[in-house]
Amino acid sequence: MMSTVNYVLMGLLFVSWVSLFSLKDITSDSRQRVAVLQGEIIAEQDAIRGLMNDWAVLNEPGYLQDLAHLHLGLNTLSSNQIVRMAALPMAPFAAPGRDSGTMRTAAQGMVQFPAMSFHSPRLDRIEAAEPYMHWPQPSLRPNPSGDAE
Amino acid sequence: MKRTARRVRDDWTTRGAGYFELRASQRARSRLGVLCTFVFIAFSALGVRITDLTIAVQADDAGRTVVADTATRHRAELVDRNGRLLAQNVDNIVLAANPRDVWDPVVVAQRIREVLPELDEASLVRRLSDRTREVVYLAWRVSPHERFEIHSRGLPGVIFREEQRRLYPQSNTLSHLVGYARDDGEGHAGIELGLNEEILAARDPIALSVDLRVQHALRDELSAAMEEFSAQAAAGVVLNVNTGEVLGMVSLPDFDPHSPGDPGLTTHLNRATGATYDLGSVVKPLTIAQALDLNLVSPETVFDVSGPYEVASHEIRDFHRIWEPIDVREILAESSNIGTAQIAELIGRERQRALFDRLGLLERLPVEIAGAARPLVPSNWGSLETATISFGHGLTLTPLHLAAATAATINGGYWVEPTFVMRAPGDPIPRRRVFSQATSDTMRDLLRYVVTDGTGGNADALGYEVAGKTGTAEKPRPGGGYDRNRLVSSFIAMFPASEPEVIVFALLDEPRGNASTGGYATGGATVAPAVGRIIERIAPFVGVMPTEPDMGLQLLAARAIDVTLSPQ
Structure with missing residues (x-):
């Protein structure tokens, strides 16, 4: 009986010994890998910080302003260069009898434009002299049926 | 030990050899059992610890990674x-x-x-x-x-x-x-x-509360104005009137923070929060607002401002003599010292000082920036001081003090504590009521009138309904009195006048008039145009759209869209 127990204990001892050392090996390997990864993380963080700093330097408003002025001939924006979408005289171009319509924009695809907001006598005069032949185009009209065009 | 040996000897003499062999075998077994138990317990403990290390340690691993993450960061971005x-x-x-x-x-x-x-x-x-x-x-x-x-x-x-x-x-x-x-x-x-x-x-x-785009525009325009008028220094503040957030703050000349040099250099003086000035007529709106709030005057109340006005044996004069009686609206628009001094006399010393106290003008501002200056308050606040302080002489203030106080006259009547740290949406805004809503509404009209019909016309950025007030103060002489040739010219503006969002204050220290200003170095001639340009540049960044669209430009824009959308 005792000898059996002894054998079992010795077996357990051996298994524990092997497990312990293999675990120690795995642990030291892992620790080394963690150290390497930590080094890499720190290096990457440094690199990210460096890139963020470079990005911020290259985007410094004064630098961009000089570049835009030098290479693109751009100057600072003045208030009369800003127009609201809703303030644009879109309504005169809409088909008769319609109070709103759609237009295609590069950014948003088809968008609804509002009903005619005002009449411009000056615009009416110009429109009478130069009729807008190409507006509205069939492809730009709303598609009430919902079918594919 | 001796006793044990004697006992064994006795046993040898009294018992047979087989008996002792049996006893020895039994002892050996029991010792081995004890040893095995100890070994078992020890290795069980080791097994438990190994399990603990391999399974339970994972939580710690995350912590170690965080340590690596933060190990090199000493100061936050x-x-x-x-x-x-x-x-x-x-x-x-x-x-x-x-x-x-x-x-x-x-x-x-x-x-x-x-x-x-x-x-x-x-x-x-x-x-x-x-x-x-x-x-x-x-x-x-x-x-x-x-x-x-x-x-x-x-x-x-x-x-x-x-x-x-x-x-x-x-x-x-x-x-x-x-x-x-x-x-x-x-x-x-x-x-x-x-x-x-x-x-x-x-x-x-x-x-931080600052907007880099606003900051750049402010610095760019102030640098240009400083150069154009050969000023010694310049300062500017852009403040959100409702939240108290500083969107831009500039002091010129400035320095490179990578190589700051000696902190005692004049380039290190922060003229927006760390230096105080006699700011001159830009203080007048505070006096007018208080008189309106106390119902002492209305915009139509008329005062005689034709001659020198004597207070405590001192004569108060205007920059340009005004021969006819004018109302409060014109007093502000023409920046009359005599008219403002008369209004201050109606208000009185105690009430004036109490208002300035409530507007935070007698103490250092509780801001996050180091080196905030304390205003120089006169030790004797008599009737002469009441008169001169009403039009900006005798009480030195920092530009940020003035911007925060003037914001209270047009934002609905609240003095909002200025801050350099961005307020999160929903954060409580530390503020206190100083003027009534009605006073604030009236002041918006009066200050808009200064720009449309008064001394501040050069600041009227097209489409932004600029309201504001000019300021031109003579600098004190070292030996007493004031020097006419050394000015601090300034302008305080808010826009849009109907619902002000932002206040802009700028000053030039000792500007020189040039041909474009007819030799004048006043705030209206030198600083107001720069402030107009600043507003034109920063308005889109602070979400203010122009309110007076040009019809011709709308037409051009419409034509451009038409051409773009037309199939070729």
Whole structure:
């Protein structure tokens, strides 16, 4: 009986010994890998910080302003260069009898434009002299049926 | 021990040999059992510990990663309200040497230049030969690869130091606002000093209230005005009137925060929060607002401002003599000192001082920036001081003091505590009521009138309904009195007048009039045009759209869209 127990204990001892050392090996390997990864993380963080700093330097408003002025001939924006979408005289171009319509924009695809907001006598005069032949185009009209065009 | 031996001897004499063999065998077994039990318990404990290490330790691993993450970050990043980087730490390797350990400065310098050819050889040799010093610095920033290359050359005496460097990618643009931190990792000026503890403790970037685009526009226009009028210095503040957030703050001349130099230099003086001025007529709106609020006057109340006005044996005069009686609206529009002094007399000393106290004009502002100045309050606030303070002489203020106080006259009547840190949506805004809503509405009209019909016409940016007030103050002479040739010219503006969002205050210190201003160096002639340009540039950034669209331009825009959309 005792000898059996002894054998079992010795077996357990051996298994524990092997497990312990293999675990120690795995642990030291892992620790080394963690150290390497930590080094890499720190290096990457440094690199990210460096890139963020470079990005911020290259985007410094004064630098961009000089570049835009030098290479693109751009100057600072003045208030009369800003127009609201809703303030644009879109309504005169809409088909008769319609109070709103759609237009295609590069950014948003088809968008609804509002009903005619005002009449411009000056615009009416110009429109009478130069009729807008190409507006509205069939492809730009709303598609009430919902079918594919 | 003796007793045991005797007993064994006795046993040998009294018992048979088989008996003792049996006893010995039994003892050995029991000892072995005990030993096995101990071994079993020990290895069980080891097994439990191994299981614990392999399974339960995972929670710790995450912690270790975080430690690695934060190990190098000593000061938190500073960003503007849109997340644009203003200050950050980077790890830096510094190349240095101990000249006493350098055996041949010329050879060492040549070897170093093989890796860093941009360094000057003569300068390197000179520094490496300086045996009076223990450490000389050779290059402030070398890459890890360059360090490896130099290290592999085995140069005795050459050392590397790993340091944290604070970088300010916006350089001079925010030098006074952000300030700077030195190599010791401590803040030494501006927000870096004022929020030093918070920056050292924070793990995430700290968002300041400043908008980098607004800051640049403000600095750009003030620099241009300073140059155009040969001013000695300039300062500017842009403030959100409803939240008290400082969107821009400039003091010129400024400095490079990477090499700030001596803190005593005049370039280090923050003229927007750290210096006080007799600001002149830009203070008048406070006096008018108080008189309106107390129902002492209405915009139509008429005063005689034709002659010199005597207060406590001193004569008060106007810049331009006005011969006819004018109402309060015109007093503000024409910036009459005599009219304002008469209104201040109606208000009285006690009430004036109480108002200035409620507007935070008698104390240092509770702002996060270091070096905020305390206003110079007259020790004797008599009737003469009441009159002169009403039009901006005798009480020196910082530009930020004035901007925050004037905001209360047009934002619905609240004095809002200014801040340099971005307020999160829903955050409580520290404010107190000073004027009524009706007073605020009236003041918007009166200040708009100053720009449309008064001295502030040059600030009228097209489409933005600018309201404002000019200011021109003579600087005090060292021996007493005021110097007519040394002016502090300023302008305070708010827009849009119907529902003000932003207040802009700018000043030029000792501007010189030129041909374009007819030789005048007043606030209306020198600063107002710059403020108009600043407003035109910053309005889109603060979400204010022009309110007077030009019909012709609308038509052009419509034509452009038509052409773009028409199929070819």
